[in-house]
Amino acid sequence: TEPTPITIARGDGIGPEIMDATLEVLQASGANLAFEEIQIGESVYKRGIMNGMEPSAWDSLRRTKVFLKAPITTPQGGGYKSLNVTIRGALGLYANIRPCVSYHPYVSTKHPTMDVVIVRENEEDLYAGIEYRQTQEVTQAVKLITRPGSEKIIRYAFEYARANHRRKVTAFVKDNIMKISDGLFHRVFDEIAAEYPDIEHESMIVDIGAARLADTPEQFDVIVTLNLYGDIISDIAAQITGSVGLAGSSNIGDQCAMFEAIHGSAPTIAGKNIANPSGLILASVMMLVHIGQAEAAEKIHNAWLRMIEDGIHTVDIFKRGVSKARVGTRDFAQN
Amino acid sequence: TEPTPITIARGDGIGPEIMDATLEVLQASGANLAFEEIQIGESVYKRGIMNGMEPSAWDSLRRTKVFLKAPITTPQGGGYKSLNVTIRGALGLYANIRPCVSYHPYVSTKHPTMDVVIVRENEEDLYAGIEYRQTQEVTQAVKLITRPGSEKIIRYAFEYARANHRRKVTAFVKDNIMKISDGLFHRVFDEIAAEYPDIEHESMIVDIGAARLADTPEQFDVIVTLNLYGDIISDIAAQITGSVGLAGSSNIGDQCAMFEAIHGSAPTIAGKNIANPSGLILASVMMLVHIGQAEAAEKIHNAWLRMIEDGIHTVDIFKRGVSKARVGTRDFAQN
Ligand SMILES: CC(C)[C@H](C(=O)O)[C@@H](O)C(=O)O
Ligand SMILES: CC(C)[C@H](C(=O)O)[C@@H](O)C(=O)O
Numbered sequence: 001t002e003p004t005p006i007t008i009a010r011g012d013g014i015g016p017e018i019m020d021a022t023l024e025v026l027q028a029s030g031a032n033l034a035f036e037e038i039q040i041g042e043s044v045y046k047r048g049i050m051n052g053m054e055p056s057a058w059d060s061l062r063r064t065k066v067f068l069k070a071p072i073t074t075p076q077g078g079g080y081k082s083l084n085v086t087i088r089g090a091l092g093l094y095a096n097i098r099p100c101v102s103y104h105p106y107v108s109t110k111h112p113t114m115d116v117v118i119v120r121e122n123e124e125d126l127y128a129g130i131e132y133r134q135t136q137e138v139t140q141a142v143k144l145i146t147r148p149g150s151e152k153i154i155r156y157a158f159e160y161a162r163a164n165h166r167r168k169v170t171a172f173v174k175d176n177i178m179k180i181s182d183g184l185f186h187r188v189f190d191e192i193a194a195e196y197p198d199i200e201h202e203s204m205i206v207d208i209g210a211a212r213l214a215d216t217p218e219q220f221d222v223i224v225t226l227n228l229y230g231d232i233i234s235d236i237a238a239q240i241t242g243s244v245g246l247a248g249s250s251n252i253g254d255q256c257a258m259f260e261a262i263h264g265s266a267p268t269i270a271g272k273n274i275a276n277p278s279g280l281i282l283a284s285v286m287m288l289v290h291i292g293q294a295e296a297a298e299k300i301h302n303a304w305l306r307m308i309e310d311g312i313h314t315v316d317i318f319k320r321g322v323s324k325a326r327v328g329t330r331d332f333a334q335n
Numbered sequence: 336t337e338p339t340p341i342t343i344a345r346g347d348g349i350g351p352e353i354m355d356a357t358l359e360v361l362q363a364s365g366a367n368l369a370f371e372e373i374q375i376g377e378s379v380y381k382r383g384i385m386n387g388m389e390p391s392a393w394d395s396l397r398r399t400k401v402f403l404k405a406p407i408t409t410p411q412g413g414g415y416k417s418l419n420v421t422i423r424g425a426l427g428l429y430a431n432i433r434p435c436v437s438y439h440p441y442v443s444t445k446h447p448t449m450d451v452v453i454v455r456e457n458e459e460d461l462y463a464g465i466e467y468r469q470t471q472e473v474t475q476a477v478k479l480i481t482r483p484g485s486e487k488i489i490r491y492a493f494e495y496a497r498a499n500h501r502r503k504v505t506a507f508v509k510d511n512i513m514k515i516s517d518g519l520f521h522r523v524f525d526e527i528a529a530e531y532p533d534i535e536h537e538s539m540i541v542d543i544g545a546a547r548l549a550d551t552p553e554q555f556d557v558i559v560t561l562n563l564y565g566d567i568i569s570d571i572a573a574q575i576t577g578s579v580g581l582a583g584s585s586n587i588g589d590q591c592a593m594f595e596a597i598h599g600s601a602p603t604i605a606g607k608n609i610a611n612p613s614g615l616i617l618a619s620v621m622m623l624v625h626i627g628q629a630e631a632a633e634k635i636h637n638a639w640l641r642m643i644e645d646g647i648h649t650v651d652i653f654k655r656g657v658s659k660a661r662v663g664t665r666d667f668a669q670n
Binding site: 133144146182238244 | 461471477482511547568585
């Protein structure tokens with residue numbers, strides 16, 4: 001059969017090395033893929049393209065509809081637009097899925113039994129980018145919450161829970177304060193939950209939910225929430241598994257999908273062959289499942305788990321007494 | 336000397352019992368206070384006063400300018416306004432101070448050395464309450480960030496740090512997305528930080544900051560942030576000290592101040608004599624410092640610490656091997 005075309009981008013900082021490691025792993029898995037590489041990030045911004053992506057790169061994305069993306073660095077200062085947000089909007093990637101699992105006892109964590117999937121709305125909220133300075137002293141930003149947007153992401157969460165044999169979906173909202181906007185999300189959540197009697201549901205005020213997540217994450221299963229809360233709580237959840245470097249994520253739309261690590265481009269450790277490629281490797285596993293190559297996905301996931309369990313660790317999760325060998329980015333991939 | 340007049344409210348749920356415990360402690364400390372009690376919360380909402388406070392109660396607050404408040408329950412459903420937000424706005428309580436300290440080994444926690452103070456902006460942001468439904472399907476909420484509001488809270492944080500011999504102030508913002516609004520807060524932070532060369536400063540993107548706070552809170556000292564981020568991260572910080580029941584907070588304005596526990600009214604355990612009164616007791620310690628009765632404050636704080644260290648614990652923090660006696664709300668106060 002024909003290989004599935006995939007658009008890839010190496011990104012900035014540790015991006016190129018973790019992408020190389022991931023491509024090596026994909027190759028070894030027997031996945032049937034044809035890569036198209038595009039340029040994104042710093043080098044593109046520096047040529048004055050304010051959203052960080054070559055106009056021609058969109059053609060590749062529209063053709064392949066699947067994007068495996070390494071982290072990029074957005075330059076400091078005014079005028080630059082977040083490429084992540086641009087891509088999510090342009091390709092209609094409304095669902096951001098972030099599984100956060102701990103690998104106790106192989107990876108040191110204070111939360112040995114956590115296994116949470118965060119389903120984050122990915123287009124609306126304060127990310128719509130509507131902001132203005134009314135006077136020199138007064139600024140406003142507009143938070144947008146719509147019924148279609150809320151329905152889509154909440155339905156996605158329940159379908160995801162059902163397909164992945166998950167027991168419960170929890171919504172995080174702040175509708176004691178935002179009665180109209182978060183209130184709408186909450187109402188839609190209750191409506192859609194009623195269509196899935198096989199799955200438990202509950203909702204929590206986001207501050208209380210976030211506190212419980214940080215303290216006893218094992219009480220959660222699937223969490224569905226607004227864009228900005230999802231941004232904050234998914235970083236928390238990923239971090240407390242033991243390393244933010246272990247989490248992959250998918251951004252799903254009706255037509256297209258993008259797969260990436262949760263962590264950033266970590267410029268300070270770039271080029272040192274010490275970065276943990278796990279986030280991008282696990283993102284590529286999610287990608288293989290998405291395009292129907294479940295066998296290769298399972299092969300990579302199992303091999304990766306075996307490495308972690310064998311204690312072959314990159315330096316970020318290396319721990320005396322648990323880890324057995326400390327390896328670089330390259331060796332990790334080769335194992 | 337004349338006793339200092341203080342307005343108190345017993346609130347709902349566990350409110351009355353923890354207030355009684357706190358008043359007993361205040362009495363025993365020799366603090367020189369004269370209490371005026373007002374009615375707030377459920378019973379007032381039920382009489383159709385939509386913000387939960389008797390109009391006449393404002394007179395007491397305007398007179399005493401100091402408010403010791405137990406938690407209340409806001410009824411579910413449309414039309415009700417959060418009393419907390421109303422009071423903060425009406426009295427101009429722009430700074431919400433939440434010290435989150437762990438009491439290892441006396442109180443079980445995964446974060447034995449944390450000692451973080453969160454200074455939360457308390458009037459602006461999405462709490463301004465500007466929300467509208469544009470169509471049946473589209474809602475918006477407006478986030479307001481101003482220069483005067485940002486200056487006030489940031490200066491408060493640095494002054495607090497200096498007065499309390501704290502080393503560092505960290506700002507949490509999301510100005511990679513909200514470049515105008517959070518960008519303004521960040522810029523003001525850098526400006527004011529420059530006036531305090533004796534205090535370190537740094538800023539973090541809120542998702543990364545929250546993740547670090549949940550994982551390694553000992554890296555933080557004073558954190559200053561916008562209202563909604565502050566709401567979320569202060570609940571996280573309080574919870575991971577071991578119990579959200581231990582944290583008191585103050586809401587400070589130019590004229591008035593309000594002191595309260597961080598936790599809510601916990602209706603399910605109300606009236607059982609098991610609630611932990613520590614949050615409100617520590618809030619009353621902050622109150623005594625505020626009105627210049629530092630001696631009584633220290634006395635209560637030391638007695639409270641001794642109880643915790645002696646293992647005389649309410650059930651929420653009771654733990655075999657650490658705690659020695661499990662006591663009720665009333666006995667805790669009497670000790
Ligand atoms: C880089 C940034 C724009 C992005 C976000 O806020 O969504 C990141 O934090 C993420 O979570 O993917
Ligand atoms: C009860 C609620 C309105 C309040 C808030 O959101 O500020 C509470 O969570 C708090 O932190 O004091």
